[in-house]
Amino acid sequence: MFLELDYKISDWLFSLGRVLPLPAVIFAATWLIWILVVYLVMVSFFSSRRKRIFLLARSMAAVALTIAINAVITWLCWRYRPFVTLDFKPLLQPLFLDHSFPSSHAAIAWALAGSIWFHHKKNALLALLAAALISVGRVLAGVHYLSDVLAGGFIGLIVAWLVLKISLKIPPISRQQK
Numbered sequence: 001m002f003l004e005l006d007y008k009i010s011d012w013l014f015s016l017g018r019v020l021p022l023p024a025v026i027f028a029a030t031w032l033i034w035i036l037v038v039y040l041v042m043v044s045f046f047s048s049r050r051k052r053i054f055l056l057a058r059s060m061a062a063v064a065l066t067i068a069i070n071a072v073i074t075w076l077c078w079r080y081r082p083f084v085t086l087d088f089k090p091l092l093q094p095l096f097l098d099h100s101f102p103s104s105h106a107a108i109a110w111a112l113a114g115s116i117w118f119h120h121k122k123n124a125l126l127a128l129l130a131a132a133l134i135s136v137g138r139v140l141a142g143v144h145y146l147s148d149v150l151a152g153g154f155i156g157l158i159v160a161w162l163v164l165k166i167s168l169k170i171p172p173i174s175r176q177q178k
Contacts, residue, residue, distance in 0.1 A: 003147075010082060010145040017091055017140030025091050028137025033105060036112050036130045043116055043123045051119065058167055059115040062160040066111045067104065069155055074099040083142045090142035103144045103152035109134040110156030118164045131156075 017025050040059055044052040079101040083090040113131035117124035135149035 006145055006147040010139060010147075013136070013139045013146065014082065014142045017142060020140065022091060025137055025140045028133045029092055029105075029141040029143070030137075032130055032134050032137065033109050036109055036127060036134070039127060039130065040112055040116055043120055043127075047120070054167070055115065055119045058119075058160075058163050059112055061167075062111040062115050062156070062163045063108055065163065066107045066156050066159045069159065070102055070104050070107050070152070073102055073151075073155075077101055079145075079148075081143055082145050092141045092143065100144055101148045101151060102155055103135065103138055103148040105138050106131070106135040106144070106149040106152030107156040107159075110153040111160045112156075114157040114160030115163075118160060 040055070044055045047055060078099060081090075081098075081100040109131040113124065113127040116127040131153065135153055138144040138149055139146055
């Protein structure tokens, strides 16, 4: 039942992607993630040196761990991209015709947005909105099912939270210890 609902909602979003302006869908699905990275750097730039280091280090750790977890899940739960399964032309051609589940774009976007959220709640709204637009853009473009981006988003947020919790348990290095 869940997969049937996933396919119906995804199919509706695939159709919606065809009537929306193509440049907007392509931008959300491919380029917005880079703007999110720039936004992360900007947020860190306007932070204290200590917060900047923590934000960037935790974000990089969250992204690296997210990519590793996605690789394992992909290997365990292989699912072809919707345009391969449903035989339609996607709005953008992914570099690889590999896996669909979970969405790496969504996972990375939500890991970055989660990292910003856990550090700067007042600056997180734009990051969370960007992550949501990236996720929806991937479905509108026809390269992921809705469940792919939901799973990727969940993984990204959980990993960002875990990285934060683990890093808080690591004692800081003082200048005297060096």
